[in-house]
Amino acid sequence: MAEVTETTVDEVMAELAALEDPRVREVNARHGDDHGVNLGKLRGIAKRLKTQQDLALRLWQTEDTAARLLALLVCRPKAFGREELDVMVRQARTPKVQDWLVNYVVKKCPHAEDLRVAWSADPDPVVASAGWALTTERVAKKPEGLDLAGLLDVIEAQMKDAPERLQWAMNHCLAQIGIEHPGHRARAIDIGERLEVLKDYPTPPNCTSPFAPAWITEMVRRQHDR
Structure with a gap:
């Protein structure tokens, strides 16, 4: 070339x-x-x-x-x-650059799991949010070996006061655990209801609210309707 x-x-x-x-x-x-x-x-x-x-x-x-x-x-x-x-x-x-970097590049490379673990614990909340995005991917597609209860413990303790980008990423992970794993669903919904993160987020008509209990309930309903 x-x-x-x-x-x-x-x-x-x-x-x-x-x-x-x-x-x-x-x-x-x-x-x-x-x-x-x-x-x-x-x-x-x-x-x-x-x-x-x-x-x-x-x-x-x-x-x-x-x-x-x-x-x-x-x-x-x-x-x-x-x-x-x-x-x-x-x-x-910037959010879009980080989103595309994680989804289009990191997820496709052999270092994804190593970086997921390292980034999730990074003191920089923007970097940590990238780690949580990779964790959410694993929750949905390759949950074997993940400590889902442990993830819920961290979310319960840290999400409420996390900076915005990290809070969004943790909230997405919380919802994904509730959607994909029935055994953890009740606790995921309970955590969301108690923390009330994004509860009042303005959501357009016909869109799903990012408030985790509403998000989980709606996506599970759609699964049952298929």
């Missing part, structure tokens, strides 16, 4: 700049994301570029949020080392 040059990065950055939409940026800003590129158009660029690990690394180094999102779409997940991913998660401060 031909070597990727800085000119190629400059061309991609110019293309992203041309897609900047103030209205998109305004909506994203409400969720803590600092870019104004429509994600459908971003995916279109990624589809055209295909997988280019060298380009992905250079786009990440720009520190631009839209460029980093594109980098995560054109990278080769299994090409990253454990330490590289640890550095990247500490650099990924």
Whole structure:
């Protein structure tokens, strides 16, 4: 494959700049994301570029949020080392970049479990939230070996006062335990009811509330209706 040059990065950055939409940026800003590129158009660029690990690394180094999102779409997940991913998660401060890094890259690499354990206990709440996101994935898909009761103990003790991003991640894990594991469902609902995290979160019509007891009850109902 031909070597990727800085000119190629400059061309991609110019293309992203041309897609900047103030209205998109305004909506994203409400969720803590600092870019104004429509994600459908971003995916279109990624589809055209295909997988280019060298380009992905250079786009990440720009520190631009839209460029980093594109980098995560054109990278080769299994090409990253454990330490590289640890550095990247500490650099990924916006919610969407962290979300895509965890879901599109870390989950597909051989270091996912090691990083899950390390990040979950990290003193940085943003890094810890990435660890909890990986734990939620395991709760749903590979729960063997997880101490679900122990996870509930930690959530019960720490979720109420956790910083926002970490609180959201713990709450998702709480709901997933209640949804997927009937033996822990009653306790998961009880923890949610007592802590009242996200109880009053504004939820649009026809959307499921992120309040764990409501979330668990609705998803279990849907399972029974299938």
